[in-house]
Amino acid sequence: MDATTRRLVDYAMGAEFRNLPGEVVHECKRRLIDTLACVVGAYDAPLSQMTRAVAKRYTGTPSATVLGCSWQTTVEMAAFANGVMLRYLDMSDMYRGKNSGHPSDLIAPVLAVADALGAGGAAAINAITLAYDVYCSFCETIAIKSKGWDQPVYGVVASALGAAKLLGLNHEQTAQAVALALAPNMALAQTRRGELSNWKGCAGANASRNGIFAALLAQEGFTGPSAVFEGKGGLWDVVGPFEWQPAAGGDIPHRITKTNLKSFPVCYHGQSAVWAALDARKRFQVSEISEINVETYRRAIEEMANDPTRWAPTTHESADHSLPYAVAVALLEGEVTAASFSDENLKDPMVADLMRKTKVSEDPGLSAQYPAWAPSRLTIRLATGEVVKAEVKSPRGDSTNPMDDKEVEAKFRSMYRGYGDEKQSRTILQSLWNFDRAQNVRDVLGLFVSRVNDSSGRND
Structure with a gap:
């Protein structure tokens, strides 16, 4: 060898x-x-x-x-x-x-x-x-x-x-x-x-x-x-x-x-831009936006804004790797969830309109901070001429800005909600927090079979 x-x-x-x-x-x-x-x-x-x-x-x-x-x-x-x-x-x-x-x-x-x-x-x-x-x-x-x-x-x-x-x-x-x-x-x-x-x-x-x-x-x-x-x-x-x-x-x-945990179902390089968009939208109505400028680091642009498909995504997979799409959805809906990537949302004219108003550019100063940090800056110009800025250096969940245990649990509970009931999610969470003491991994995995919706056949 x-x-x-x-x-x-x-x-x-x-x-x-x-x-x-x-x-x-x-x-x-x-x-x-x-x-x-x-x-x-x-x-x-x-x-x-x-x-x-x-x-x-x-x-x-x-x-x-x-x-x-x-x-x-x-x-x-x-x-x-x-x-x-x-x-x-x-x-x-x-x-x-x-x-x-x-x-x-x-x-x-x-x-x-x-x-x-x-x-x-x-x-x-x-x-x-x-x-x-x-x-x-x-x-x-x-x-x-x-x-x-x-x-x-x-x-x-x-x-x-x-x-x-x-x-x-x-x-x-x-x-x-x-x-x-x-x-x-x-x-x-x-x-x-x-x-x-x-x-x-x-x-x-x-x-x-x-x-x-x-x-x-x-x-x-x-x-x-x-x-x-x-x-x-x-x-x-x-x-x-x-x-x-x-x-x-x-x-x-x-x-x-x-490693870095995610708050949103979006490529990691777009997490800070989504957080910045959610911060900025508190200060205006979406209908007032005339221009959106996203400044970020080079890797984020390479992954999320360097291809025509990132500016007009037609698949879930392209949309969750589209910086203009993620920012537009965050500004429009005040959240980015799995539902944000439905076929209906991909064809939403309001999302498309915000994407047309969006420009993405590299800031060499932000690029110099990567990979220690994953920063983005939004500058939003309103129809009145007012300019709103928001910048996030380290998104929540990053190893430099980690979620606490309660936030990790909250993410699990939120995503489990469409799968099973709250009582079962509590049982599973307790089992996972004690995973190092489990005698057999199969016993822990088996907890996921018991669903309130089992009679529908959704557990195959």
Whole structure:
């Protein structure tokens, strides 16, 4: 194996729950609550229903749970189905570095493997924390998108290592899992360019599925390329040489403590602009607006305003990555929710009118603050000539401006409301706050099957 693989595997082999600080365990439970809120919030979305229909075709031994369903499927398909649901609303957490990404994608494969094995909550927390460390450290190490590749390249390696940890693979088997995960799974950045499709929210889930598959192959003795990072034709040849260092330890905190939670179902780079819009709208009537100027950092523009489809989105996926759309909805409705991306809203002439009045530009001073901060400034000119300004340096939920536990709970309760009753949400929240003491992850996941609406068949 090459040196990069060895460092990754050494790090994974040394990851133990007993060594995790209490703060890290608590932050992992907060990410679990946040992520599972995203799953139930997206449960009835058409894409979620299609994904569950595919997963239901498969059975396996051992089997794993698709959240909310009374039936089970293969461990890989459970990871895929739960992964699609957690990403559909684009409200799951985000990490920013040289590259940004959504490390909570890794919660789905870890829960699926832990469920299939009958593992406890402590083992799952250890594997989730490990997977986060690997994923986020790659975000810090390689600007992979600029090379034409997508964030699931990190995800498939992190998923394989999380699965390998739970499966109890030895050093050599874990190295093979890494090679078997990376070599066939180089995801294309085209997924996040132009008119965005369903695959925008599925790519991470697919990496999770394939990372598990790689670990299962390695468990049976399959071998992969011997130098998947540094060898001829390896990742270094594709993206350039880099030096991966241990993801946490010493002065480096576990990365799960530094990911950013979202208040709105919008690309993270638009969160501060939405907050600024909500602040500004308190000072005028929307009908008074004559011009909207959004100043922000370069990455936000690259992700949310650099393509014609971001100025006339026709899909949910393009709209939640459209800065002018998100700002227009916030100004018009005073909130941005999942309902803001309905077909009806996408065709709303009032939203379109505000988007036509919007300009987006880079402020070099704001760009200089990224990635330490994620700032935006709105300047709104009214028909009277009055100018209203609002600026947000750090949106609520950012690691520099974190939600407190009550806010994380409130997000879960809000998104659970359309899924089940308040009593059940309280039961689940209590179970998740005590997840590290759970003897069997399946018992916790099983709580999501009991819904007041079960008689309608909505739990499939």
